[in-house]
C-alpha cells in the first residue's frame with residue numbers, strides 16, 4: 001500500500017480521537033486496522049465479530065464521512081481479521097500452560113481441582129488467583145428455578161455456557177445485574193461449571209479476588225504473569241463488580257477486559273446495578289460493559305419463591321431425612337420472609353434448626369414463632385382511586401356511575417364527598433387529578449369536599465368512625 005492511504009488513515013484516526021475523546025477512542029479503535037483501499041471502498045479490519053458489529057452499529061457513518069473527506073471514498077467496509085481470531089488449536093494450548101502454573105479451569109470435579117492444586121504448587125510464586133474462586137457445586141443450572149423475573153438471564157447464561165470450546169463469544173460481555181440474593185452468583189457459578197464441562201478454560205473470580213490477585217502480583221513483582229494468566233483463558237467470569245476499587249486495579253481490569261474480548265474470549269460479569277450506575281468505574285469501562293448484553297433479574301414473585309423453597313426443602317431433606325415443610329408454611333415464608341433467595345434460605349435454616357433441636361414437626365404455628373424476627377413488614381399498599389370508588393359505592397349502596405354523575409341528591413352527594421376526601425388522604429393524587437377522576441370536576445369542588453368531610457370528622461364522632469371503617473376497608477382490600 002502506498003503512503004497516501006496510510007497517511008489518510010492516520011488523519012482519520014487523529015480526527016476521530018479528537019472528536020470522541022481519548023477514553024472512548026481507546027476502548028474501541030486501537031485495534032481497527034486499514035486492510036486495503038480500492039475502487040472507492042476502504043476496507044478496515046477488527047479482531048472480533050463483536051467489535052465489528054459494535055463499530056458497524058455506532059461508528060460506520062462517522063468513519064465513512066471522515067474517509068470521504070480525506071480521500072473521496074464512498075464506502076467503508078468492516079471485516080474480521082480471521083488470522084487474529086483464536087488460532088486453530090488455541091483451546092488445546094491452554095491446557096499445557098496449566099501445567100506450568102497458568103490458570104486451570106474452575107471445575108467442580110475433584111480431578112480438576114487436584115490438577116489446579118498441582119499446577120499452583122509449581123507456580124513459582126505467581127499468585128494463585130488465576131485458578132479462580134472456589135465454586136459451590138450446588139449452584140448449577142439444574143438447581144436454578146425459572147420464573148418471569150429471571151428467564152432471560154437464565155437463557156443468556158445457558159447459551160454462553162453451552163457454546164462449544166473454540167467457538168467465538170455469544171454476547172460479549174454478558175452482564176447480569178440484580179438486587180441482592182436474586183441469583184446472580186448462582187447463574188455465574190453455573191456458567192463457570194458448565195463451561196468447563198464443555199471443554200472451556202473458565203476462571204470465576206469475585207471482583208475482590210481479582211483485586212487481591214492483582215495487588216498481590218504487584219507486590220511479588222509477578223504482575224506480568226498475572227496478566228498472562230488471565231489473558232490465557234476462554235471465559236472470564238467476574239462476580240460483584242461493584243466492589244472493584246482503585247485506579248490501577250480498574251486500569252488493569254480494563255486492559256484485561258479489552259484484551260480478552262478483542263481476542264474473541266467470552267466475558268461474563270455480575271453486579272448489583274447496571275453499568276451506567278457503576279459510578280466508581282471509568283466511563284470507558286462502563287461503555288465497554290454496556291456494549292454487550294445487559295440483563296436484569298427482577299424481584300422474585302411468590303410463585304418463584306415457592307418453587308425455590310420446595311427445591312431447597314428437597315435438598316435439605318436429603319441431608320436430614322424426615323425434614324418436611326407443609327405447603328401452608330411454605331406459602332407463609334414466601335409471603336412474609338423477604339424478597340430474595342438468601343432470605344428464603346435463612347428462613348428454612350431456621351425451621352430446620354428448630355425441627356432438629358426440639359424434634360417438633362413443623363406446623364404453621366411453630367413456623368410463625370421460629371421465623372418471627374425474619375418477617376418483613378409489608379410495603380405500604382398503593383391505593384387506587386378506582387378502589388376507593390368501588391368500596392365507597394358499595395358501602396353506601398349507590399353505583400360508581402352515581403358518584404361520578406352530576407346528580408346532587410343527598411344520597412349521592414355524601415358518598416361522593418367522602419370518596420373525594422379518601423382519595424386525597426389515601427393516594428398521592430393532586431386535587432385536579434382527583435377532580436378529573438370524579439367525572440371531570442374542578443379542583444375547587446374537590447377542595448370543598450375535602451374541607452367539609454375534615455370538618456365533620458373533627459366534630460361528629462359517628463362520622464369519624466365511619467371514615468375510619470372505610471379507610472380500613474380500602475387498606476385491607
Ligand SMILES: Nc1ncnc2c1ncn2[C@@H]1O[C@H](COP(=O)(O)OP(=O)(O)OP(=O)(O)O)[C@@H](O)[C@H]1O
Nearest residue numbers: 143144145179180181182183184185186308341342
Ligand atoms: N432462581 C433461583 N433458583 C434457585 N435458587 C435461587 C434462585 N435465585 C436465587 N437462589 C438462591 O438464593 C440464594 C442467593 O442467591 P445468589 O447468591 O445467587 O444471589 P446474588 O444475586 O449473587 O446476591 P448478591 O448480590 O448478594 O451476591 C442462593 O442460595 C441461590 O441458590
